[in-house]
Every structure is written in structure tokens, then in C-alpha cells.
Amino acid sequence: MSTPVYFADLRTGHRENLFGKLTRLLDLAGIDRIVGNGDLTAIKIHFGEKGGHAFVRPPFIRRIVDRVKELHGKPFLTDSSTLYPGQRKEAVSALTCAIENGFAYAVVGAPLIMSDGLRGHSARRIAIAGELLTATDIGAEIIDADVLLTVSHFKCHEISGFGGAIKNLAMGCSSREGKLEQHSVSAPTVNQRCTVCGACLKACAHGAITVQAPQASIDIDKCTGCGRCITICADKAIDINWDEAPPTIMKKMAEYALGATTGKAGKTLYVSFVTQVSPACDCYGHSDAPIVADQGILVATDPVAIDQACADLVNRAPGLADSALQSGHEAGGDKFRGVYPQIDWETTLEHGEKIGLGSRDYTLVSLEPKSDKGW
Helix, strand or coil, rough: CCCEEECCCCCCCCCCCCHHHHHHHHHCHHHHHHHCCCEEEECCCCCCCCCCCCCCCCHHHHHHHHHHHHCEEEEEEECCCCCCCCCCCHHHHHHHHEEEEEEEEEHHHEEEEEEECCCCCEEEEEECCCCCCCCEEEEEHHHCCEEEEEEEEEEECCCCEEEEHHHHHHHEEEHHHHEEEHCCCCCCCCCCCCCCCCHHHHHHCCCCEEECCCCCCECCCCCCCCCCCHHCCCCCCEEECCCCCCCHHHHHHHHHHHHHHHCCCCCEEEEECCCCCCCCCCCCCCCCCCCCCEEEEEEEHHHHHHHHHHHHHHHHEEECCCCCCCCCCCCCCCCHHHHCCCCCCCHHHHHHHHHCCCCCCCCEEECCCCCCCCC
């Protein structure tokens, strides 16, 4: 059966603004059947890296928060720490970055809670029936929430071709160990920046690190891939081995998304903004020019269906000149391969459908004008 994906373009007028259209989309998708009285509702967003600007704007998040509150749910905004060193490598830095990017309580009306704790290790191991994985490491607050509502900025991505609802679930809801599991099959390595300070030795709970001049070393047989040493090192002397091929990462992402939604049947909702469709991830400290014009907002109960619908909208649009798009500029051209020709971006969708995460078969249901006189 075809999955409905509700869509609103960006046309507005004095009868209804874009915030009103977003609320109607949420209602069409059945948010009142998903959020119940007293439900702790995790609104999974991307806080945005410092210097970037393409992430979903805080006033739109506030409208979603307000709708959850009207349904007597208890919303909180959440994100997880990054695997790599940066502005969001642990909770203090990540929450500071979120507030600086406009997600303070005074703006969004909801508290900010990291889904994976102080250093990215507060998680639960969730069993799944995957093709590559039998379990996933998901942030504890995602698991404990009654409702999971993801808000995604749909864009291109340098590893998976695109980033949307599935990536928001997979990388965004996993712990540091989970992110490393998706990216790598080998232990981190120590580089020449090591000052032999011993901080990593104290952080390692598995006896995998030896500290001896000229630099520390990691025993690959003892390392569990938890990633604690990566963030504890102030000298950035520990490197992630990005050794998984993109198709494997994409399949693992679909399986991690399955883990994030396990136990939440009928209690998930996905909102995607196909706006400022940048050529790379929002985790960078910059946002490049969009490759297509803004398309609109989509809402669905199926992460595979909504990602497929977003991808189709982007590909149907004419490409923009003076962007990172190298080919596929024509309407109907493959925009994702136009930026990353070596990446088979459909792998994530195909695998997600295969493992039961969702369906690629969807029906786009366009939001009707509020009156017969238009917007």
C-alpha cells in the first residue's frame, strides 16, 4: 500500500503563513494520534555547527513544540554528540552551540537534552534483525522517550549522497560507539601530535591503550570502539579510521535507523525541510550555496517514504548555476550524482525497504489552500 507523504510548497499570503501550513501538515499526518497526554516527546533536530546556517530555523521548531504542547505532550529538543572533535563533541559544547544557533528555551519553548549523555556514551544496546548488524547503540533518551519526532534538513551528503530522515535517525540518534560502528571496522590510531599526556589512558575502560614515549598506542584486539579516547584528547592526536565503504555505511545507517525506531510503533513522525539544499552535511562550519531552489516541507510517518519523496523533489527541480552541481542540471537530472558521482545514493533507501524500515512507494499529498481564493 502506498504511503502518504504530505507536502506544502512555500507559497504564502495574508490568509496563511508558512507556520500555519506547517501546523496543518502535522495535523494531516495525524500528530494527534501520535502524541498523547503526558507523552515525553523527543524532537530530534540538528543543532547546527557553529558557522553553518542551513539547519532548520528555530521558529519552525517552536511551531512544532507548540503543537505538541497543545496535545498535552511534553516536548524536548535533542541531538547527539559528534564522533569527531569539533563544536559539538560533548554535551557542554553541543548545548552551547545549540543556544548560540538560536535554540534557547526562550525561542523554542522546550528544554535541550542530549540524547547520549555528557560524553556521548549514555546509550542502550537495541537488538535488531539486520543484514549486517544484530544490535545498535542508541542514545538512552531516544529509547526512553514515548514519542520520537524527527525534524530534518534534507541536503546532499559526501558519504551517503543525501542526508534526511534516515540519517537523522541513524547517526543522529546513536551514541559515539554507534557512530563509530557505522563508520569503521577498526580501532582508532594515534598520530604524531601525541604529547604522551596520559589522558586517553585514564579514559579507556578496556585496557587497550599504552602510553610510552614517543607516543601512545592502541591495542586493536582490546579496543571495543567506544570512542572515548577520541574526544578526551585535547591535542587531536587520535584519528578515526574511516575505513567502511560508502555502500556499507549506508546499509548500516538504515539498520541503525531501525534500531532508533524499535519499540515506537505508531509513535514516530518525520518532518523534512527541502530548503537550502546544500551540497554537504550541516556538520561543517559553513553552508555552501544550494544546488536547487527551495521546494517545501514534507511530513510522513515513514522515514523511507519521506526520504524518497524529498529526493524525487530535488531531482525533478532544475539545478542552480554557480553551485557545486557538476551535472544533472536539467529537470529530472540526478542531482546527488551531480555532486558526488561515485556514490549510489539509492542504497540507503533500497536497504531500508529491504529490512522493513519503511517503503519507497509513496503518494505525495499536496496541502490545499486554506480557502478557494488561494493563500
